[in-house]
Amino acid sequence: MDLEHARAVAVEAAEAAGALLLDGTRGPLGVRPKGGAGDVVTDLDLASERLLVDRLLTAYPSHAVIAEESGLFGASGGEWTWLVDPLDGTNNVSIGLPAYVVGLALCRSGRPLLGVVHDPVTARTWSAIRGCGALAPSGARLTASYRPSPHGPLLAWTQGYAVSRKDARAGTLRSALELSARRLLQLWAPLLQWAMLARGDIDGIVGYRAEAIDLPAGALLAQEAGIEIRALDGGPFDERIDGAADDRSFVAAHPKALPGLLALVG
Incomplete structure (x- = not known):
């Protein structure tokens, strides 16, 4: 597997989807509810996803693709799987806030080897x-x-859609961070926070x-930048990627800042 070629394919696809999204946000949006927790999906999510899935499967027809809105394309459990987030920051777009990105990852046997934002x-x-x-x-x-x-540190917070307002652990963590951080950001676009x-x-x-x-x-x-x-x-x-949701709780920081951040959440 030529990962440099895969990166070129992913970058080209993500930028094409980005152009679609940028153009689409200039006009009216088709926004509708998604799930029961107040989340939303737009026509742009679906259009971007179709573009990305088509590009990836055209380049790699034997790979599986897991897309946020449409789910699995191809067989699960194979060696190579793409993860597609066609519009990370849909809630921002729905209220006119220009803070959103496109994200792609390629995993081998569940382990991420390539990422594009x-x-x-x-x-x-x-x-x-x-x-x-x-x-x-x-x-x-x-x-x-x-x-x-x-x-104090400038921190960001992210949580899964399934986390309710009554989740005591989430509330305790956020309170501890808000008391100690210079600012605590929640951008509704986790991939944008990772790039930051x-x-x-x-x-x-x-x-x-x-x-x-x-x-x-x-x-x-x-991680590849040194975090x-x-x-x-x-x-x-x-x-x-096949771990349980509880396994996706984490602290991420520069190695010199990590001990202090872990102390805040301990």
């Missing part, structure tokens, strides 16, 4: 191949920075029962 608004694309580093939009290597502040962490715009992310579809691309991008990811108890983080 494209921001249509700024026309920037970040990508990573496991063991080969992360690339900034310029093509230069992306390296996470460590700039501690006396006013990889760039050094924020100091860390805490995730609670995160979604499997948008986690691998962003997490791999951040470390741990489970909430400080143990190893299980990055495989």
